[in-house]
Amino acid sequence: MTFTEQQPTRLTTKTYEALAVAAPYARGKMELHDVCKREESTTHPIHTFPDGSRLYRPLTFRENMQAQVDDYYTLKNIYGQARSLDQRTRLFTTRWLDSCTSIAYKGRTSQFTIISLDEQLLSLPADFSRSFIQTEYLPGPAVQLSSSQGKYNCPLREQEVLVHEGWLAAIEGDQHLLRECANIMFFLLQRRYAPGEAVGMAFYVDAHPMEDQKRSLSLTVSNLGSEPAAVGNVSLHCGGLFLRAVPASRV
Numbered sequence: 001m002t003f004t005e006q007q008p009t010r011l012t013t014k015t016y017e018a019l020a021v022a023a024p025y026a027r028g029k030m031e032l033h034d035v036c037k038r039e040e041s042t043t044h045p046i047h048t049f050p051d052g053s054r055l056y057r058p059l060t061f062r063e064n065m066q067a068q069v070d071d072y073y074t075l076k077n078i079y080g081q082a083r084s085l086d087q088r089t090r091l092f093t094t095r096w097l098d099s100c101t102s103i104a105y106k107g108r109t110s111q112f113t114i115i116s117l118d119e120q121l122l123s124l125p126a127d128f129s130r131s132f133i134q135t136e137y138l139p140g141p142a143v144q145l146s147s148s149q150g151k152y153n154c155p156l157r158e159q160e161v162l163v164h165e166g167w168l169a170a171i172e173g174d175q176h177l178l179r180e181c182a183n184i185m186f187f188l189l190q191r192r193y194a195p196g197e198a199v200g201m202a203f204y205v206d207a208h209p210m211e212d213q214k215r216s217l218s219l220t221v222s223n224l225g226s227e228p229a230a231v232g233n234v235s236l237h238c239g240g241l242f243l244r245a246v247p248a249s250r251v
Contacts, residue, residue, distance in 0.1 A: 028240025
């Protein structure tokens with residue numbers, strides 16, 4: 001199968017840049033807040049907690065993907081000049097993107113859920129350095145998924161990605177966005193490697209968690225040197241790489 005590049009022009013007033021890695025996750029989250037707080041007229045999203053406190057929060061998994069897609073399809077810069085493919089894929093070459101979307105596992109089972117915006121992640125103190133949040137598995141209204149049902153921890157074909165329950169849950173059911181992202185990912189994969197049916201966009205999970213826990217769900221691209229993926233089994237002691245909204249005029 002040959003993938004062709006689609007080029008629907010995007011006009012956006014918000015663009016993003018990646019902050020430097022500041023492991024662990026919680027420290028990077030607070031550094032993101034501090035940077036946005038110091039910046040005048042920031043357009044970065046804010047979360048308001050029940051007690052009235054506010055935090056410039058990490059993007060959700062879906063927002064990270066939307067930022068990548070929108071930036072890729074922004075074909076011209078603010079001066080009207082054509083952007084190169086390297087410029088348009090800059091958010092696809094940041095190794096990984098952390099989010100405030102969590103993946104919650106039920107210990108000693110294959111069951112898990114995805115929480116699009118998780119206040120437990122947002123509330124972590126800056127000195128939190130454990131591998132995961134130890135918390136009771138409470139799926140609530142979220143769709144319950146199982147790593148024993150469906151294809152997890154292995155590369156997928158494009159058509160498999162488009163109907164994958166994990167991917168659809170992670171991007172909040174936005175099939176159009178998933179289709180756009182998959183088209184970009186598989187076009188870039190085929191462009192980099194030999195022609196043929198490309199595989200990628202695996203959905204990685206902890207298939208055998210020993211206890212109830214939560215982790216952050218990351219969108220990783222590894223400079224497209226390996227297949228891009230969703231990653232829900234990385235330690236919170238790592239991470240700390242977030243996108244920050246900046247005015248388009250600065251990019």
